[in-house]
Structures are given as structure tokens and as C-alpha cells.
Amino acid sequence: MANVANPTPRGFTLWFTGLSGAGKSTLAQRVAHELRARGSPVEVLDGDEVRQNLSKGLGFSKEDRDTNIRRIGYVCHLLSRNGVVAIAAAISPYRAVRDEVRRMNGRFFEVYVCCPVAKLIERDVKGLYRKALAGQLSGFTGISDPYEEPANPELVLHTDRESEDESLARLLQALELGSYLNSGPPHR
């Protein structure tokens, strides 16, 4: 029987955008873990894995990046309209195609994972920025390729000055306030 006080949350698409190393994948995995604990079916579509499975052969030109993002957006649409929380974590640097994906998906929550390039160069966990700055990686977003910030994201997380725990707590609170989620136990 339906429980009116606590209806089953419907699917939606949670879209993380931001520079390489800003924290998209980590936050995607952490929020996925939390939502699963609350009983939602959740699928994480991470940029690299998805490229392997849906976009082998595509490169990093604007056109190829847009095609890749459209495919991720289409799969999020299929999942979310069937009640799954589809979480995308991909740089998705171009605003127009992100907005196209937003229109394709019904319930769409865009999170801009924001961190200044200077900070990312300093951290450089994977050593990619060093290579990009040395000219060994071409078309690297934020260095030699553009990143267009979202104009009206549902949430901005500042991973240079918030801890991971703080970002996660802010995200869960925003999802609850926006009725994307039932409120869970206080997040610790």
C-alpha cells in the first residue's frame, strides 16, 4: 500500500559538471552510496567508463565531446524515467549540450563542482595538469580547452574551500529541499 507520508522517490538525473580533479567522481560515488542506503536504485555514469562502453572511437574535439555527453544524457533519461537516480560525472565543458541534456531529462539537478584551476594545478593528483601545461596533452579542459561554467546550476559546490563531508551534506540538503529526496537521518 502507498505510504503517503513517505512516498517512493521518483527517478531523476543528478549531473556533476566541472574540471578534471575538482571532485566530481568522488562526490558522485559518495552521494550514490548515501542514496542507496536510503533505498533508491542508483546508477553512476562516470565519464571514463562511459567512454569505454558508449563512445569508443570518439576523441576530444568539441563535436566528439558533445556526442559523448548526449549519449550519457540519453542513458540518464532512460534510467531516470524508470525510477532510477542516474548520476553523471563528466567534465561536460559545453553549456549548450548540458542544457540540451537538461531538456531531454525530466527531473534534472545540475551540480557545478567548482575549483579554481590554480588549485587543481597545485593538487594535480593524477599528474594531468603538469602534462597539459607541458604541452604533452592537447585539448585539456581548463588549460588548452574551454570550460563554460553553468549559468544556473541547481547547486555550486566549492571543493577548494569545503571538505568532502561538507559538500556532500550541502548536496543532500539541497536534494531534500528540492523534493528530489525524502529526508533521511541527519548526515554524519
Added chain:
Amino acid sequence: MANVANPTPRGFTLWFTGLSGAGKSTLAQRVAHELRARGSPVEVLDGDEVRQNLSKGLGFSKEDRDTNIRRIGYVCHLLSRNGVVAIAAAISPYRAVRDEVRRMNGRFFEVYVCCPVAKLIERDVKGLYRKALAGQLSGFTGISDPYEEPANPELVLHTDRESEDESLARLLQALELGSYLNSGPPHR
């Protein structure tokens, strides 16, 4: 509260394979309608639509066909492991890649929609066989391109000698017997 006598069916992948015009899409839509009426979330991945969204730029060489089928299989996997019944309707002419998709998906039910080419040429609803026979369509499965029949499909439907209703009823019965589905009201 869980109803033990009638547990929520879990997701699975229902894969229709067969020649163009054999009846895959029609049966996919009809079984989808029936499963939705029984309360399952259902997504139909139809060959043509999926090509548009996931495989633009791919052609009909063996390699490109296989890539297209792998992508459909991957999306079915994502859907079905989240409780959705993922229904694929694509010619999928090569056995090896169908079996690869079977291994990738947990619960997999393959339906061979079988109709002799002579009969399909006779019907030729879309006029494609006429064009293929006239040499105006190259690489047309069943005429100028191979179709490898499934070695061990879960079900074979003979659409040259069964009515659509009969095929649908046999499919639903097989799904129930295989515990893919709860038994529903007698199908009329």
C-alpha cells in the same frame, strides 16, 4: 510491507533477435505494454532509435554492428540491474556478440523471432527486401549479409505460422515459467 506470495519481479533483459520484418519491434511493444500493465518498469530499446542516440556514425559492417549491439547490451545491463525490464529489439545478426551481451547481463532471456526469408520477401512491408534483392541496399541481413541463428535461445517464435497473439501468449507463458514474471491474469 513485502508480499511474499507476489514479490516484486526483478529486472531482466529480454532480447529479440531476428531478420528485418520478422516481428521483433511489434512483439517488443506488445510485451512491454503487457508488462507495464502488470506493474513492471519497462524500457524498449529499438534498433533504429538506439542507433540515432547511441551509435550515430556507425555503419553496417560486422565491426560496427557489433559495436552497436554491445552498446545496446550495456544499456540493458544498466537498466536491468536497477530493476527495469530492458527489452531490446535489434536484428543482432552475430551470435558471438549476442552471447557477449548475455554474459554481461545477469538475467537474460533471448527470443529468436524466426521467419523464413522467402516469407519476408513475400510480405516486405517496408519494401526493403525488394531493394536489397535489386542490389540497391548493400549488406542487408538475410540477403547479402549473414544472420547467425541462436544456438540456445530461451524461446523461438515462428511468426510465419503463429499469429501475433499466439506469439505473445507463448512468450508471456515462457517468462512466467522461467520466473521472470509473476503470473498475470489469463492473456486475452
